[in-house]
Amino acid sequence: MIAASYVAWGLLMTRSKTVRLEDSGFSLSYMMAWGWGMDERLSLTRRWFDFSGPSSEWLSLWKKPYNSGVAIYRSKENGEYYFGAIYRLFTLDTKSGELRSSCDSEGAPRRSELGERLAKAERVDADRIDPASEHLFRYVERDQSHGEIPASPPDSKYYVDLRYLGRFGLVRSGGRGNEIRFVPPEQASEPRLALETSCG
Structure with missing residues (x-):
């Protein structure tokens, strides 16, 4: 009885959102779970198949809004x-189906000129250089529009030869179990240096 109640509570305190990764043959799910703390996870599914693809481990989050978002x-x-979370940078090779994970700068995409300036700047100077930017780890507002990856996503401001497709985020709420949404680039600007990671 206790075990069943715990499982039911766990399901109640888990939220997810899935988007189709364009014509890659994959869909990406972003999951968040509330327990003693809060954890996030990425999971890939191959379309037209009944089995899941690779997934990340559960990653513990520490600060409100829990450093959440991808x-x-x-x-x-x-x-x-490329999937950028604060403690990991994930890379999906769509040909092999391999999902690689790193928490250091090795394998990170090359920054643009603006990205390099911001990476070397202090926070106050970065806000002056790039005043209209948003931070990845912020809530999605309740009235903010959301949707799917657009057909023609924009070039990244901060990384060379990348297109920015959008981000997952936690909707602002009064308690646990918040909704998760995917915000496409036409609804919110690209988060600043969202592929920079820290091993925690």
Whole structure:
């Protein structure tokens, strides 16, 4: 009885949102779970198949809004996808189906000139250089529009040869179990340096 109640409570305190990764053959799900703390996870599914693809481990989040959120990019050169979360950078090779994970700068996409300036700047200077930017780890407002990855996503401001596809985020709410939404680039600006990670 106790075990069943715990499972039911766990399901009640888990939220997810799925988007189709364009014509890659994959869909990406972003999940958040509330327990003693809060955790996030990415999971990939191959379309037209009944089995799941690769997924990340559950990652614990520490600060409100729990450093939550994932930004999605695609390489214009080879079609690889990049998923930026604060503690991990994930790379999806759509040809092999491999999902790689890193928490350091190795394998990170090359920054644009603006991205390099911001990476080297202090926070106050970065806000002056790039005043209209948003931070990845912020709530999605309740009245903010949401949707799917657009047919013609824009080039990234901060990374070379990448297109910015949008981000997952937690909707502002009064308690646990908040809704998750995907915000496409036409509804909110690209988060600043969203593929920069820290090992925690």
